Amino acid sequence: KQEVTQIPAALSVPEGENLVLNCSFTDSAIYNLQWFRQDPGKGLTSLLLIQSSQREQTSGRLNASLDKSSGRSTLYIAASQPGDSATYLCAAGMDSSYKLIFGSGTRLLVRP
Amino acid sequence: GAVVSQHPSRVICKSGTSVKIECRSLDFQATTMFWYRQFPKKSLMLMATSNEGSKATYEQGVEKDKFLINHASLTLSTLTVTSAHPEDSSFYICSAKSNEQFFGPGTRLTVL
Numbered sequence: 001k002q003e004v005t006q007i008p009a010a011l012s013v014p015e016g017e018n019l020v021l022n023c024s025f026t027d028s029a030i031y032n033l034q035w036f037r038q039d040p041g042k043g044l045t046s047l048l049l050i051q052s053s054q055r056e057q058t059s060g061r062l063n064a065s066l067d068k069s070s071g072r073s074t075l076y077i078a079a080s081q082p083g084d085s086a087t088y089l090c091a092a093g094m095d096s097s098y099k100l101i102f103g104s105g106t107r108l109l110v111r112p
Numbered sequence: 113g114a115v116v117s118q119h120p121s122r123v124i125c126k127s128g129t130s131v132k133i134e135c136r137s138l139d140f141q142a143t144t145m146f147w148y149r150q151f152p153k154k155s156l157m158l159m160a161t162s163n164e165g166s167k168a169t170y171e172q173g174v175e176k177d178k179f180l181i182n183h184a185s186l187t188l189s190t191l192t193v194t195s196a197h198p199e200d201s202s203f204y205i206c207s208a209k210s211n212e213q214f215f216g217p218g219t220r221l222t223v224l
Contacts, residue, residue, distance in 0.1 A: 004155075036215075043118075043205055043217040044156075089155065097161070098213045099146065104155040 002027040004092050006103035013080055014111050021075040021106045023090035028068045032093040034100065035064050035075050037086045044089065048075070080110045114140050116208045118216035125196055126224055133191045133219045135206030141186035142208035147179075150203040150218075162189040196223040 003026045013019055023033070032051050036044040048057045048064040050073070056065040063076040073090055087107045091100035115138040125131050135145055143164045148156040160181050161169040168181035178200075180192040189208075193200050201223045207215045 041203075041218070041220065043116075044207075044215040046212070046215075049212065091156075098144065098207075098209045099158060099161060100156075100213070101158075102148075102155040105153075107153075 002030075002092055002094060002101045004090060004101050004103040006088075006090060006106050008106060009104065010107040010109075012109040012111060015080060015082060017080050017110075018076070018078050019080055019108075021077070021088050021090075021108070023073040023075070023103055025071045025073075025092045025101075027092075027094070028071050029094070030068065030092045031095050033064075033066050033073045034091045034093065035062075035073075036089045036091065038089060038105070039086050047088075077108075080108075082110045082112050084108060085110050114138075114208075114210055114214045116206065116214045116216040118204075118206055118219050120219060121217065122220045122222075124222045124224065127197055128195055130192055130194045131196055131221060133193070133204055133206075133221070135189045135191070135208065135216055137187045137208040137210070137214070140208070140210045142189075142210060143186060144209045145183060145189040146207045146209075146213075147181060147189070147191050148205045148207070150205060152203075156205060159191075193221065196221070198223045 035047040050066040061078040087105045089105045091102045119134045145162040147159045162183040164183045170176045183189040205218045
């Protein structure tokens with residue numbers, strides 16, 4: 001059974017810092033790995049999707065990497081801004097059905 | 113990107129009543145929709161996969177008679193929480209699949 005873990009559970013950084021969020025999964029036979037952002041009381045916004053054959057994806061200040069063999073993914077946020085404050089969730093897709101196994105999230109606070 | 117809506121966004125009901133939550137794909141057709149449940153500061157747990165024109169597939173531990181899912185059209189899936197109890201209070205999020213997965217904004221259910 002796939003289990004997805006995110007460390008740290010919470011993170012507080014000053015504005016401008018570069019930061020890394022970690023995601024690990026127990027079953028390396030994933031179909032894809034996705035990173036989401038969730039604002040308080042809101043739904044999910046997809047940030048980056050990495051297919052199992054890919055090593056990384058980039059969008060603006062965000063870069064996500066995937067290492068299937070070690071069961072790890074990281075989300076790198078460059079030059080953090082207060083508007084980046086949110087909960088970041090990673091999710092493993094196990095097949096093409098789009099069914100996702102979510103981690104518990106990292107709550108990020110970027111202080112002005 | 114594609115838009116998925118949920119209605120209502122927030123509902124408060126008395127214990128023992130039933131509550132229906134709607135999930136709509138506004139600008140695309142979705143043969144498959146997913147229903148998730150999220151407890152405070154916890155991750156999303158997949159409840160069931162809703163398939164248009166057929167029975168939903170429930171995850172282990174989810175009571176199908178408690179959480180009734182109907183996917184009557186390619187743009188609408190409904191989740192009915194029957195005989196709701198305070199422990200059913202949660203944040204319910206749906207997603208719809210086209211070429212990728214899009215999430216709704218969520219419905220906050222509070223059962224008194």
